[in-house]
Amino acid sequence: MNPAQLQAAERRLEGFLGALVPLLGRVERQTQAGLYVRGLLLDGARKSIEPMVARLPGADVQALRQFVNQSPWEWAPVQAALTGLMLDRLLPEAVLIIDETSFPKQGDQSVGVARQYCGALGKTANCQVAVSVHLGTDRACLPLTWGLFLPESWITDADRRTAARIPETVTYQTKGELAVAALDRVRAWGVGPRVVLADAGYGTSHEFRAALSARGHPYCVQVAPSVKGWSEAPAPTGPPPYAGRGRPRRRVSRADLPEPLALDEIAATLPAEAWRTVTWRQGTKGALRSRFAQTSLWPSHRWTTTRALPTAPVTLLIEWPRGANAPTHYWLADLPGEALGLRRAVRLAKGRWRIEQDYRELKDELGLDHFEGRSWPGWHHHVTLASMAYAFLVLETVRGKKNS
Template sequence: MDRRSAGSEARFAAYVDDLVGVIGHADRAKPLRDYCTGLLMPCERKSVEPLAAVTAPERTAAQHQSLLHFVGEGGWSDEKVLAKVRTIVLPVIERAGPIEAWIIDDTSFPKKGMHSVGVARQYCGQLGKQDNCQVAVSLSLANAHASLPVAYRLYLPEAWAGDPVRRKKAGVPTEIGFQTKIEIALDQIRAACAAGLPRGAVLMDAGYGTHIALRTALRALELSYVAGILSSTTVWAPGTSPLPPKPYVPGRGRPTKRLRRDAEHRPVKVRDLAFGLPTKAWKTITWREGTNVPLKSRFARLRIRIAHRDFNRSEPWPEEWLLIEWPKGEKEPTKYWLSSLPSDIGFARLVELAKLRWRIERDYQDLKQEVGLGHFEGRGWRGFHHHATLCIAAYGYLISERETIPPSGLRSSTAFQAPRLPDNYRPRGSAA
């Protein structure tokens, strides 16, 4: 074993020992260590049985039962483990610079059958269409260097939330009722605020950004945001605004406080606003270095007010940024954002933050491809979340190791090499 591999093993052992401190009983230490080790090994599937085979090839059946109980039935707290992971990993991320963003998003896992907890026919981002899948909502903290999921929860469709038989069979806690993805994300954000996590601008795609209740709640929490919106969103163009309430004339009914519109004072769709901008409004901005070339595009930004049902309000909505991306060669703009970031923020900085959402895509890519986030084959609520928590813990270790060992070097460490399986080993379901 070379010195680098030995150092990696020692750091991994120390990392897992820190997690053992919050996981409870001493008899959970070994399955925790084995499960995390298996997630970092280069095996094709990272469900419980393959993990048992690569971590204990000479006693696979017994190891399978141990890991299955640990992840499917173990009464340890996901929240405590994730909190410990972030106390270890966030300082590593912050050595490269302060936290810049909180990213909310969801990810999906295609599933056959209807018995796995939360599975339903719904939009599956992985497949790009409606299909049977599970969906989980997460919150990640990020800067340009790295990002880490700090909260993760399964979305439970209404059909599941209201079905006591399926709930009981899958072990859904009684306190878990139906919540929209927006409500789950907002709960995660409030918990992060209460925990005093380092703040950043909240980044979200149009699936979340179009919900004005979410954006309003973020303002109430004193969090700025960069929120994707649809091209049909209506706003008041610069220099325009709704009309003030009608002046009160004594004797002619009750006074009104509602803002007004008329034929000459109407909001516009952001798409129409973009098409009406002069050429000089568009600026080519580079936001980061890509794999081969700098990433750049054309952008315009304007100070606007949204027009959402302001005819029922007495005051206009706050002024904020509208950011528009129109890549050269495209027939029309491709993306729109609303942002409550300060009015004096630099143009390039605004674009840079809007584009930092790529970090969540990288999170999910690595979590699924490197540590098997989508490989869990159990059907229960507890097992689904325990597996995800341990995947995030393993991913957190990889993040913490980036400064010391490149990913290829980490994979070559003897600590994470799969041992040779016995000649008589056969995965369940394979031909005899």
């Protein structure tokens, strides 16, 4: 926003902040929070503290730096209040979208930094990686909460933990576990069970899908083609007849079942009439459409891990664009109580596009990746304040559409 736009929206911004910043406690913190959010909203090439202060009348570098890096305010209550505010005002029908984003870094002191896959650069590099949960619809999408991934090298290094002020209660969690913990947080903040969308980095894990089901979350998640299952309910032939020697075998073994197929193998068995062209939304260059097929799948993972046969199928959705040599994407969907039609399944599967827009705008417009602090509290303070700024922009955008 340029200064004139921010000035025109000042009354609305004051009301928006007034619902959130009292949770920070001291009046000085509330003042600094307002300055920080305004600094993120104002146009500028860099959104680190010194460039923001140069654009903010009355701001002080040391005061703003102390507020975001050292002040002991808790970020979770602010994220909870922001979640409730946006849920009430804007997105009662939204889905929950899980993804991760990376922050390339120099040096080894920023909390969580390590050589790992960096999506922002498309290669292994020195970076931080964060998992986030977003509330999204066709109209809008915004982050609710964040989890910073800490590699095991950080968890076991007492000196680095102390320097970065990582709480003793923080233990190693995979990215999937961070995502589930984030879902648990937003559930505690009043976001009831909703359809969860995620890419194959999360959806391929049967532990992740089982955690969603255990929490009552319907889901539509992308999976790798190597996932295996049966396209018909597996019917064991049963143990062989007793031969009269030794103990009779009573448990069903893997040999008593038909061999499960990988999803790409199942796709190859579908008849031509199973494939239909579906348009899921209008893009900037016209209608977005592709060919899809939908069938039932009994995943085999529970058999290999617990020797329990699947009792109910999930929906397997496959995308095979015209002209492609093979299917390009696979999703598993489990929406208990809903007869999932193909068009609805496709719209859900393709619903993750907005989270990429969130990350892009948060970084390009609001400086999500411009934070120069190194501590655990500082990082969480920054992403919380950036989420506040982004939520305000979402409200302004929706308001503008309503008035146009």
